[in-house]
Amino acid sequence: MQLAPAELLLSLVFAPLLAAIAAVMLGARAGRLLAVMVCLVLAIQLLFLGQRFSADGPFDLALAGIAPPLGIRLALDGLNLLLLWLVTLVYLGTSLHAWASIGAGARGTAFWPPWLLMLSALNGLLLSGDLFTMYIGLEIASLSGISLIALDRKADALRAAMRYLLLAMLGSLVYLLGVAVVYAITGALDFALAGSRLPGGAVTIAALLLMTGGLLLKSAIFPLHGWLPPAHGSAPPPESAVLSALLVKVSLYMLYRIWFWMEVPVAGLVSAGQLLAAMGAGALVYGSIAALRQQQLKYLVAYSTVAQLGYLMLVFALPGAWQGTIYHLLAHGLAKAAMFLAAGNMIWALGSDRLDRLPGLDRHIPASVFAFALAAVSLMGLPPSGGFTAKWLMLTAAWAAQAWVWVLLLLTGSLLTAAYLFRVFALTFAPRSPRRRAQPVRRPHPLMELSALALAMLAIGMGFSGTPLLDVLALPPQLLPGAAPGLPAPLHLTPGAP
Amino acid sequence: MTASLTLYMLAASVLAGLGIYGVLIAGHLLRKLLALNLLGMAVLLMLITLGARGTGAPDPVTQAMVITGIIISISATSLALALLLALQRVTDETHLDAEPLPPVGEDGDAAGSR
């Protein structure tokens, strides 16, 4: 197979898109087969791309041969290569789970086409090199995601989906407004091009503010997180997994691209970055405490996402934490997907998602409880796991920059995480009350258990693969000419500056 | 920028303001949705206006962006309408009552008695 990498880039977007269309026409049975096949094909393509990438360096492609600003440019660098891998692996795991838990019946008919459409949109977003294409990707991904939350037409899920949709529309319009302003003053949409032409001053600040605000809303960064727990808590498990692992992450990815690749010439970015980081700190504390108070398993996991997203904001105040942040993004993606799948299995087995129903469950579905535990190890940042490696990298960066507040937050954050996750285990180990003992436990399909376990193992495995992954991340970022390898250009954000 | 363009921009700003106000204040979901559409149209109007500021032919990029924007707006609206219908059918509600913060000025008891 001698495909040019450029065509592979295209097929990352179009293969799932075609599969989505085929799923509409051929029905659910074909849809779920296509979903799994597409994930496997994507994995093979990424392997191939990764090889060419490390040999030839990054590459990009102007769609239909039309160069920006009119045309659309797809580009690959270390950062989005890693995220594409995350998308593919999480999608593979969750698709296998959905194979059994959603199936090929009536639910499947409504499930598989938007499911594949979302995959296509996520890939498109990650590959695109300009502000507007990212917007399209984000919109399609959000809309397909939202339609899946309401899959079962339950009142809670419908309300959650409605609220999410309204806020998502608001968020994207605000973002689009910002993009319009950028285009108005620069005549370009490409990060690098637009960034280099931005004049600074009030209009630039307004554009940055609008884009950032819209994306923060879509990423559910505290205090704009209100829509997330009901949406992630009431969706079907594979959908919750993808929402938490991928959808909130890609809007943060956009934020990173805007902040670190556009080289916005605005004074005061440092304090704005501090503000964003402070929001992250708030998310960490608030989300953890809220998770502690939940009585429903999936809501607990959803609030945990609110909390863990806080870590991803640290980099705005501390560019040295870039490696740790991206590592956390990847590890959290895998671990949280595994945790949502495992929680879904636990709820499936019990027929209820109330925490007080958990006692004795580990005897019935040990594999799922074990997957939950492994995912928890990574989320708590205990070694060896991807979560720990991320925490170590972030701590090292915070320590080197003498950002003591963050050192303290990183250390206590793990304790808070442990507090709410160990609560789940303590309940699982409690003896069942006699009244409950008679209740039947439904065994999940092996595929549902294995997919959760596999994703959790990957999260643990990330604890052993730090060097190769960080090497990929360090590959020269093509999207930003002239930046230091491996780090976004922290030109305006000096490490540790007050 | 000519006077008519300024007028368009002004109109777009007013529409955007109205839209944001509506989203935040309206209770009925259909109203919220209409307000969001208003906001969407404001953004697109702004883009179209930007495309016409040069002296020559209109900028094709903004045209392309606006067409895409309209399509996205239509899909989002139709999804929202479908959700709204389903919500109304299942729960007989057309409001999202369980807002974290009950809107000021409305019947406070309704929120309190739940």
Add this chain to the structure above:
Amino acid sequence: MSSPLWQALPLYIVLTSLVTAALIFLAGEQRQKLRIVLNMGGALLKLGLIGILLVAVRSGESFVWRLNLMPGIDLVLKTDGLSLLFSTLSAVLWLLTTVYAIGYLERSPNRARFFGFFSLCVASTMGIAAAGNLFTFFIFYEMLTLATWPLVVHRGTSDARAGGRSYLRYTLPGSGVLLAGMIWLYQLTGQQDFIAGGEVADIVLGNENSLRMIFLLLLIGFGVKAALFPLHGWLPRAMVAPAPVSALLHAVAVVKAGAFGIVRLVYDVFGVELVQVLGMDLMLAVAASITIIYGSLLALRQTNLKRRLAYSTVSQVAYIALGAAVAGPLATIGGLVHLVHQGLMKITLFFCAGNYAEALGIKRIDQLDGVGRAMPWTSAAFTIGALGMIGLPPIAGFISKWFLGTGALAAGMPWVVGVLVASTLLNAGYFLPLLRRIWFSAPPPAWPGGEALSRGARLALVVPAVLTALSALGVGIFAGLAASPLGWVQFIVGNEYQ
């Protein structure tokens, strides 16, 4: 014979338990025979591997196995005198404890879970023993925390869960402190392996205060598990765990891991001389002395047998820290050899306490009257253990106290001898009344109750206790042999004080 596969011998020893754990989880609850085979097979295989290792090391070979985890951070497993001392002790005691646990848990539920985590616990202990740098040590130290928690809450009662909560409340913040200390140390020195004499010697100038703080942070991190006053609160509360767990916790796993950490910290991270230069030796000696006296005083006040033994552990483990604090080869020998001696004696005592509770329902001290006649073998073992703890020659405990005392005199810390004498009196104060009740009081008309055990189970409970008691006697009597723990420790100490 220095192929990479052969060099990885320390890894195999860790993996033996890890694989055993995985297989036990997989085998499930019902297959009891298979579980026994797995348990015993794993324990014997590990013992065999350690035997090979001992022979190879004695013939001058050394083993190092490295795995890169992230840039600048390696997982290192290697062998030195200390690691062999600790892993031999753990492997031997694990075998006996496994036998004991099989008998003890003959009819209780959730045995697969119990033995699975039990094996994980041992795998972590082996990892701690073989860890070649601080980072590796930390990884296994955390694994140990995680693996022990399910054992502490095993019974699932509200008491057990409260014990588990308090265990986590101490150990998790403890690891946070440890992590902070490590990050700080790594900022100063980068990654370094454990070496005799310390790894930080060349960066002392100008960093004295940082190093003092780091020492303190690391000491607190290890001190939590070693139950140094005032960080000992979790230990008595963890007594709700089943007896084999208590035995393991106190003799080899958790408490010893903390003590072993302190030993590594003093000898192989900082080096004895540097600890003295920094003035930390006196601080550690005082902390250890307070713990010795305080633990003994509290032990006197307990009416519950297992709690009295728990406080006795608090006191006895501090001997190891004391040995590390007092400079000079003699005290070092005393401390290190106590690592082994205390393990043998304390595991005997806990085995016996478990036997009393299982066979006759005896849990409180006032129920011990006349039990010597009912359970002569167990009581004889208990007596040897108790007399050894007091320090009666020729039982093992005497050797430790002798070397500690003479070492303190040689190092110019005569007050330490006072501490030892006081502690011995207190030891006698809380053990001799037990012996009097066991042997010289009239038995009650009826025992509090207990379980009718099968012959096999009774044998499985008594034989390990008798064996460990005999070993405690043996290592005292044959202390002069080169193969005895004392001989081995003298060899280790010879390297440290070259």
